[in-house]
Amino acid sequence: MNEKNLPDFGNTELAFRHLSDKDLGRGRLLFELLSRPWLVAVGSFMAKLALAIRFPISWAVKPTVYAQFCGGEHIAESEATIAMLYKHNVRTILDYSAEGVDSEKELDITCSEILKTVEAASEDPRHAFAVFKPSGLSTNGLLAKDKSKFSQTDQEAWSRVERRVRSICAATAEAGGRVLIDAEETWLQDAIDELAEDMMSDFNRETAVVYTTVQLYRHDRLDYLKDLATRAEESGFIVGIKLVRGAYMEKERERADRKGYPSPIQIDKKHTDADFDSALSFCLDNLDKVHLFAGSHNEISNLSLCEMMSDRGIENNDPRITFSQLLGMSDPITFNLAAHGYNVAKYVPYGPIREAMPYLIRRAKENSSVEGQTTRELTLIRKEVARRSQSISN
Numbered sequence: 001m002n003e004k005n006l007p008d009f010g011n012t013e014l015a016f017r018h019l020s021d022k023d024l025g026r027g028r029l030l031f032e033l034l035s036r037p038w039l040v041a042v043g044s045f046m047a048k049l050a051l052a053i054r055f056p057i058s059w060a061v062k063p064t065v066y067a068q069f070c071g072g073e074h075i076a077e078s079e080a081t082i083a084m085l086y087k088h089n090v091r092t093i094l095d096y097s098a099e100g101v102d103s104e105k106e107l108d109i110t111c112s113e114i115l116k117t118v119e120a121a122s123e124d125p126r127h128a129f130a131v132f133k134p135s136g137l138s139t140n141g142l143l144a145k146d147k148s149k150f151s152q153t154d155q156e157a158w159s160r161v162e163r164r165v166r167s168i169c170a171a172t173a174e175a176g177g178r179v180l181i182d183a184e185e186t187w188l189q190d191a192i193d194e195l196a197e198d199m200m201s202d203f204n205r206e207t208a209v210v211y212t213t214v215q216l217y218r219h220d221r222l223d224y225l226k227d228l229a230t231r232a233e234e235s236g237f238i239v240g241i242k243l244v245r246g247a248y249m250e251k252e253r254e255r256a257d258r259k260g261y262p263s264p265i266q267i268d269k270k271h272t273d274a275d276f277d278s279a280l281s282f283c284l285d286n287l288d289k290v291h292l293f294a295g296s297h298n299e300i301s302n303l304s305l306c307e308m309m310s311d312r313g314i315e316n317n318d319p320r321i322t323f324s325q326l327l328g329m330s331d332p333i334t335f336n337l338a339a340h341g342y343n344v345a346k347y348v349p350y351g352p353i354r355e356a357m358p359y360l361i362r363r364a365k366e367n368s369s370v371e372g373q374t375t376r377e378l379t380l381i382r383k384e385v386a387r388r389s390q391s392i393s394n
């Protein structure tokens with residue numbers, strides 16, 4: 001306990017009480033393996049190769065990385081995860097991550113699947129939000145294309161994209177829910193921003209139903225957030241905002257380098273962290289017109305958000321603020337926040353194993369490359385294993 005009654009992310013008893021000894025053991029083994037970058041590099045290469053030659057890998061992936069980071073192959077199979085999370089006051093965001101879909105038929109299938117997540121969340125308090133990636137509803141080519149250069153065919157395809165996005169937002173509003181629009185690479189993001197702002201303007205008149213995403217590893221996004229809040233106030237809608245640091249840093253830098261334009265990414269991590277903090281604080285200072293969703297695995301950011309709320313006299317369970325982490329990651333943050341009454345939700349990715357592979361490879365790489373994060377998670381898991389065996393022997 002501390003003066004402001006902030007959560008202690010080092011409290012492993014609260015952090016891992018949702019895990020059986022067996023699950024904790026699996027987590028420990030997995031994070032031990034992920035802490036070896038060379039092993040992750042070899043594993044990722046093998047997984048990509050197996051996918052390319054259609055070699056069956058489900059038997060190896062399902063009980064290991066898939067069980068750690070995904071809910072199940074479909075919504076019904078994710079039920080146990082949803083129930084377990086809710087038992088510990090953590091809500092679910094079902095994340096159907098179809099990646100690299102391109103045909104109109106596949107885009108329609110993704111849209112129907114996302115509508116199923118909206119329906120699953122309807123009147124079920126265990127769910128916090130629905131979510132979608134715009135690149136699951138449009139081809140990347142169309143998102144990236146200059147709208148003023150659209151052909152007749154492009155225009156028709158774009159109308160179908162708008163229709164898919166609108167159908168998800170309308171169904172969410174109808175169900176009294178909320179929906180997050182993920183942020184993607186900069187060359188796709190202008191089109192996504194436009195779509196997201198249109199949807200917020202249409203559906204966020206009374207409260208925030210649609211949330212757009214701002215990536216603070218971009219040096220232009222703090223200003224974008226402030227301008228968006230001003231535009232929203234002028235037009236009379238509430239901004240729903242998911243703040244994240246951003247997932248595509250290497251890709252962004254590499255492309256900017258290759259194409260010879262200035263990198264959209266901050267010059268270093270310190271600048272990203274500073275803008276992330278400023279964005280948190282901006283949202284808290286404008287809560288009447290900006291509702292906040294903080295997606296981060298960074299202990300300091302999560303703790304400073306708690307502290308900023310406390311300093312401003314904002315209740316831990318203020319419905320305008322949600323904390324969030326991904327399933328299988330940063331449980332010490334998630335479950336300690338939940339135990340302190342904050343609104344906290346986990347992204348629960350689900351889908352067929354083959355389709356989840358790119359997501360799993362990203363999680364593996366992220367866990368092996370984020371400085372200190374895996375080490376911290378592993379240290380806490382080891383601490384809890386020791387605490388449990390100590391309490392058995394006492």
Ligand SMILES: Cc1cc2nc3c(=O)[nH]c(=O)nc-3n(C[C@H](O)[C@H](O)[C@H](O)COP(=O)(O)OP(=O)(O)OC[C@H]3O[C@@H](n4cnc5c(N)ncnc54)[C@H](O)[C@@H]3O)c2cc1C
Nearest residue numbers: 182183217244245246247268269272295296297298324325
């Ligand atoms: C619930 C949730 C939803 C998410 N949704 C999205 C989304 O819609 N779109 C998206 O892009 N990402 C999304 N992410 C991923 C997120 O953007 C980060 O990649 C990830 O969470 C790691 O950042 P962090 O804040 O957790 O922690 P940290 O470990 O503190 O930060 C790592 C991040 O800092 C930034 N960074 C690292 N090194 C540097 C450097 N040298 N210079 C500048 N910046 C640097 C990068 O963004 C890196 O990912 C989401 C994450 C969560 C938890």
